Amino acid sequence: MNKRWIVKQKPSEEQIAHLIAEINVSEPVASMLLQRGVHSFEEAKNYFRPSLELLHDPFLMKDMDKAVNRLVEAIYNHEKIVVYGDYDVDGTTSVALFYGFLRTFYSNLLFYIPDRYKEGYGISQAGIEWANEQGATLMVSLDCGIKSKELIQYAKEKGIDFIICDHHRPDNNLPDALAVLDPKRSDCEYPYKELSGCGVGFKLLQGFCIQNSIPFEKLYPFMDLLAVSIAADIVPITGENRIMAYFGLQLLNTHPRPGLQALIQIAGFEKKLSISNVVFGLGPRINAAGRIAHAHAAVHLLLAHSKEEAEQHAKEINLNNRDRQGFDTNITREALNMIEMDELMREAKTTVLYKNDWHKGVIGIVASRCIEKYHRPTIILTESHSKAAGSARSVPGFDVYDAIEECKDLLEQFGGHMYAAGLTLKLENVQAFRQKFEEVVARKITEDQLIPLIEVDLELKLKQINFKFYNVIKQMEPFGPENMQPIFVSEQVCARDNVKVLKDQHLKLYVYQEDSQVFEAIGFGMAAFYGKIKPFHPFRLCYQIVENNFRDNRSLQLLIKDIKFYE
Template identity: 50%
Template sequence: MQKRWNILPFDETATLQLQQALRINRTICKILVQRGIDTYNKAHDFFRPALSQLHDPWLMKDMLKAVTRIIAAINNKEKILVFGDYDVDGTTSVACMYQFLKSIYPQVAYYIPHRYKEGYGISKAGIDFAYENNFSLIIALDCGIKSAELINYAKQLNIDFVICDHHLPDEIIPDAIAVLDPKQKDCNYPYKELCGCGVGFKLMQALSDELGLLPEYYLKYIDLVAVAIAADIVPIDGENRILAFHGLKKVNENPSVSLKALLSLAGMQKKVHINSLVFIVAPRINAAGRMDDAKKAVQLFIEEDYDKAMEYAKLLHNDNTERKEADSNITDEALTLIENDAILKQRKTTVVYKEHWHKGVVGIVASRLIENYYRPTIVLTKSGDIIAGSARSVPGFNLYEAIHACREHLLGYGGHFAAAGLSMMEDKLPGFIDSFEKVVSQTITEELLIPEIIIDAELSFNEINFTFLNIIEQMEPFGPGNMRPVFISRNVKNTGYSKLVKENHVRFVLQQHDKILTGIGFNMAEKFALLESNLPLDVVYTLDINEWNGERMIQMKMIDFRLSA
């Protein structure tokens, strides 16, 4: 698949000033300046994230109201229900808040809605459960900001709500006792990109402050906060960087038994990086809600005995194995549908439907299809009497607006710029497919239909050494807002020792000037002939350290390459 290369511009003057202040490699200074780190003090805070840099939780709108109501519930011996969504952010939020409150007050329980029986967010069934079991206060985490009607229903039952959310509010803010969401227009909290678990963490911080508890009361859950940050794909800058940095530190030095069990079961023995949380831990937690019931994820997180935690971890591991099998089978079926349909292959959109597909993995399958057919994609399945599914976009295209324009065919829809969910009656599907294709064709540019690689800087092989790479490694944790730097090197030659590995992959041995570097390119076998041409190449890659048999080597991870101009 052809790709667009986009090399980021940089500020020459600011780069020079930062290099003079830090006395480190100029290319690294370029990248830091691109990321808004243009002074010595900013660099110090970036490379040494300190818990003392966390913002004052009392700056968040309604924090005093939230803390006052929770402490009143404790003093009045009311029953408190901790409610959260079924994904990683929701289940970690609930586990943290439940354990925190339980450590100071016994009358606490938790509730996770069933993905298929109750749907996303606050549910009527959850409120009814609270009413039937005499809960008078619900703390909603990672949900609630869009649940104005249900919160009014709870008020009629004399149940109060404290909302901890991070999603964009609608025009109508729910009439809860307190709404903690830094994305509210009138909230002056300095950092807007917390995940749901992060907002819950700030509430625990404020409660600890008010109750005179040591910071350890809330900091002990910082590893779960890091898992939520990684899984929810929020920017890893500002306050999220501090939380992720110290959360990862705890995962590596003193993890909760839940994470220890999950990582052990996955065979994870090396240092845990943010990618380990994204690709190893998060899918296993999400699989519980996708394939069965997310409550067992919370049961795992709150377990203090390692052997019992391992039993719950095995359940999640099995759910994930089942999820991977369903995901793989459905992806293969969907690709076959596209391959065998000449019209569908040529479209600007992909919409595929089979009634037997598992609804828990259709979003994952949509993302997989985009890897092969790079365009807005919707995967649908039968859900009772209706068709329902998930949509995924390509970067830069507003998927939600495109679906909104086709709403006459739909029963319901919701989502945001890059992802959405939707439902319709089966007889509406042909009309929706045509309408969606028409809307996207009229609004998407040809450029957006070609994958883009963002390149941070041009790099000479001669700059690459362990000192250089050690500074790059100190830029971790990587993620949105602070991605692992991507480099381009020009006029590079194949030494003749590059070879195919395991049929699909390429082991590179490349030379620029008098410096030779090795690297790996996954699923690049189809481009091997270009490498064998022995013509000068421009290569795009990231760098890391490959440890093998006690030896440490600098390794390129190839992203793309093409003939030099």
């Protein structure tokens, strides 16, 4: 698939010179830092050396005082508290963090995760009734609740107060809960808007600790869970998220809780974990519990005290993940075949597919897989409780939530973010929804947004690449959305005559520029370029710089993102 390269705007010479003088770095490093909002010595210090002292005051969040006071009151009166969370990674880590912290000093506590298939997403009537049967008078919802107006009212009638901790986009009218913590509220002046659901729960506990003079050191051991939620929920790695991910990853790499340690081992990670490792190695396994069986298994894993207990839960969840991979592969094959066999679908600006027997637990993954082949907003639907339930995914720069909202007259319910959403509609509305969604997207989306994008940080000379430069890049971690690992472009690059294809799919070559050393370059899944590369003929190379450590011999390697040829 053809890709478009967008090179970020280079900062002014004056800005670059100023930052070089302030922190004594090379011009390429100064440019990259300026692109990431670093303009001074102080900002560079905060960027390279994140500090927990830079976390915002939780009481800046709307309703935080009400939430903390109600939590304190419930504990003081020994009320039964139910911690309620969604069944995905963000929800289960939220519950493990909130329940796990409170459990260290308070016992009249339960947690509840809805069944994906019987109850669906968010607050459920069954969950409220269960809490009522247990005698609960306070429920804290994590990563859900912002749209559950009727159910929050139902809980109120049962004598149950609700504290909502959510990060999804709210409607204009909020639920009538005792407190609604959501930095995306229009009337919330909290300085950072991009927290994960677990992040909002963490801020509530931070506020609780401040008000009750509990040292932050008591909360710190739970930051490994926070890092997992930030990584898996694909929120920006900026501001507070970057600070929390930085310290959470430190914990994950030094003293992970038994459950996460068991997952790290079963995933086969031996080196220092990155955000990417969590996204692709830990996240899918935690998610698989709720996709294939019940997500409370993930919470039990994350709360496990002993190595033996953790390893047992991890084995079960890993089996769930293998089942998930099988469903994922088969349904993706079916979905792509449906598109390829239909000319109208192939030419459309959207993908909306429905099949009644697709596994509900993997349709979000299938939507992402379809975008890899057909780069456009995608919704995959299946039947659930005699309705069509779906997951939506989008492409960079296009707000799929807004597009779905324009079709809300055909929906029973919906919710989510700019790039991912969930929706439910009547079966008889599927075709009408498909048509309207296509019309809305076709009107809003640009042709560029339908072409895969590679955002390039800088044009670089290969002679500028060395370990000193690479070590600065390493210090820019953790990488993730809005703080991605730098991507470079080099012009007039040539390959030597030993271009190879490995395992019938990967490209391996040795590249150089006129005045540079030779670098090994690898392009995973890029065997299609093999016949196009002519040794010693120049081309344009788009790549990242990585370290190759083979038999204790360290070298820098170029990880190819794309190649373009001169006409």
